[in-house]
Amino acid sequence: MKLSKSLLFLCICTFMACKSEEKEQDRPNILIILSDDQGWGDLSFTGNPNLKTPNIDRLGVEGVSFDRFYVSPVCSPTRAEMLTGRYHLRGGVSGTSAGQERLDLDEVTFAEVLKKSGYVTGAFGKWHNGMQHPYHPNARGFDEFYGFCSGHWGDYFSPPLEHNGKPVQGDGFLANDLTAKAMQFIEENQAHPFLVYLPLNTPHSPMQVPDRWYDSFAKKELDSLVQNEDQEFTKAALAMCENIDWNVGRIMDKLKSLDLEENTIVIYFSDNGPNSFRWNGGMKGRKGSTDEGGVRSPLFIQWKRTIPGGEVVEEISSAIDLFPTLMELLGIEHNSEKPFDGKSLKPLIFNEASKWEDRIIYRHWNNRTSLRTQNFLLDHEGALFDMGKDPFQQNPIQDQMKELTAELTASKASWEREMAEEMDKSSKIRSFTLGAPGAKYTQMPARDGEAHGQIQRSNRFPNDSFFTNWVSLEDSITWDVEVLESGKYQVDLYYTCPKIDIGATFRLQLGENYLDGKVDIAHDPPLKGMENDRVERMESYVKDFKPISLGEINLESGEATLSMKALEIPGNQVMDLRLIVFTKTN
The missing domain is CATH 2.60.120.260 (Galactose-binding domain-like)
Known part of the structure; x- marks a missing residue:
């Protein structure tokens, strides 16, 4: 039987469209979940006996867990480093309000790169890197934005928010609402490769959480109390973390129900240390500190049937590594005049690193800088600690290791001079x-x-x-x-x-x-x-x-x-x- 030319042309076009859609769907989706003020220790995965976070824990069990992953001591610097793969001071981010949280316009975000590569992109939650265009998320690579651009919010129950710049009213408890909007975006864009960035607002204060999650903590006796701990604050924070876990379960179930779980790279981490003194594995420091407890965060990366499950990476890593890691996982070439400070973690994820050179990761806030190598931490006062033998920073050893201390001190001073020059390039007073x-x-x-x-x-x-x-x-x-x-x-x-x-x-x-x-x-x-x-x-x-x-x-x-x-x-x-x-x- 012969086909007419028009029918043959239609069949060819239909075939090519199907192949094109199939190819598009084969590209992995990206889901990044970022919690706000959740410490390394605010998970049952890391050993906290006071709460249960099975859905978040599962990301570490079924994906790869990074045991020594470092972020900044506060919110907006971590977000800038994740978005650009570069230290936050290079991008002009020096504070958390009064315009100091804005990411310089000549910085490129991974969302912009993915959007140009054919991804549909959405962000749902706390942005904290600039409100007015062109600092707004819609101008930094995100097609869709729902949430708030400020550093913290005053009400978590149906608060005023914005949708692509337009003021709107939220719908219910904020973390639940943000997750629901992200799930809706996934469902609407399931036929295309998508990037979903879900920066939740909890457990940042004010400490608000529905009874469903708080009631089990209200009269609970906490284990492993720490010095200066406010138990009532801790209970609220942990209830908020269990709510986050519930929302992680919801969005993972959505991926599974849409048959997208095996084709989605899921990343979970927090933006700084805990926002109060509470159980954090015995580490020194909390939010705002450049000590270990202020900058160590969980990091889980899951890509089912592609990334081996249950692996634990001991090598140090940082938020500056996420952009280059995504580019290599996706096979996307990204050439920029502004080089990454981070490096791709792909060889560690797939256990392909026959030799992984030691590196220095710098952490800075409020004129205080610390640095971390694989085995040592030099704090902002110049004290050196062997983190393998002394993970709680109790016994400084700079007097016993003077040569190494001098070397790391010089590296820190050089980095601070370089960052000061970078900040001078950014206009300090920006309208x-x-x-x-x-x-x-x-x-x-x-x-x-x-x-x-x-x-x-x-x-x-x-x-x-x-x-x-x-x-x-x-x-x-x-x-x-x-x-x-x-x-x-x-x-x-x-x-x-x-x-x-x-x-x-x-x-x-x-x-x-x-x-x-x-x-x-x-x-x-x-x-x-x-x-x-x-x-x-x-x-x-x-x-x-x-x-x-x-x-x-x-x-x-x-x-x-x-x-x-x-x-x-x-x-x-x-x-x-x-x-x-x-x-x-x-």
Whole structure:
């Protein structure tokens, strides 16, 4: 039987499309789960007798476990190092708020590389490397973003979040919600190779967790207590870790139900040491410290039927290694003018490293630097420890090993000089960007602003704070901004104001352009958060802020000061202010 030319052409096209889809589906997916402030010891896998984390443990049992994996002492530096394969100071990340968490724009993320290689990419959770485009995750390689860009959040139960820059309301307990959105993304993109980055917000404070996970800890007697431990804080943290484990189980079940488990590389780790003194294998230091306990994290990599299960890698490794490791596992060529500080761990994963040279991994925070070789740790004060014989850093040996100490001290000093030069290349004072090309929304939160006069922050930790005590015509709030694209922008601000104080008028101004507004609708919700906190928090309590539209404003490209000042205050105050959102209208 002869086929017509048109039918033959259709058959060929269908065959080629099927082959193309088959080839596309054969490329492994990537799932990266990053917990926030979960220490090395917050797992039953590492020996903690106080909790059970079977789903996370299974990743180590059925995949490969890295026994000496190192991250930074705090959140945003670790994220920058994972994204770029380079030390965080090279990328201009020197802090966790006030713009210091932003990753330099000339740095390339592995998400950008994967996106260019045909992957669909999504991030769901805490970003913490810049909010405004082009620092926003949608501009750093992620097609989809749902979560928050700040360093910490003030409410974990249906809080205000964003979806691709647009303010939205969360749905239920935050870690559960983020995981559900990631699962939905996987289901919608199962026919294509995907990257899912799931940076959960727990067990970072405030210590909020549903009863389902907390109740089993509420009256539990903890084993292996450590000095200065706050048992109630520990119980909340461990309950949050068991909730993380439940969510890991959910997303792994989703992969299995979609027949994607064997074609997905799953990576699990944490961003720093534990956020309190609690069981951590006896190591010295916690979050914020460059000692072993502040920077050692679990790392599990699972790729079923490809990576041998149950292997334990003893060689030291770091977050800077994940980018080059992914590139080699996927067979993707990545040539950059900015070389990796990390190295591919593939030879260790597949036990192919006949010779693995010793290396130095540097850890830095708050003007303190430590370094780690395979056997030794030089701390920020110059003390040397043999970590094989003295894993708890109890017996310094610099006086017995003077030659090695001098060598490592010189290496540390050289690295610090190099990092200082790298930081000098980055502009130390960077304006907050507004209206980047391709970005519809720009958020200017109170976190990034500066209060003048009697205006105060709701808390000294700025990330989830708002401005309050705006009581004088001399008061003002400013943001140093750079408008990247001229045009018309709709302006909405999020406020609260009691009925007794309505009627205040104010001016929002940028350059020669301004909008005047009036607070004419009362909105006075109570502070909240304390009702769900298991222990008293350090961070700001929050409120449900209401949007008010100011209309459209014309903005000209260039650097300027965005300011808000009161024109008239008939009551005691103008308003409490949390956020301004600019939306492009042309």
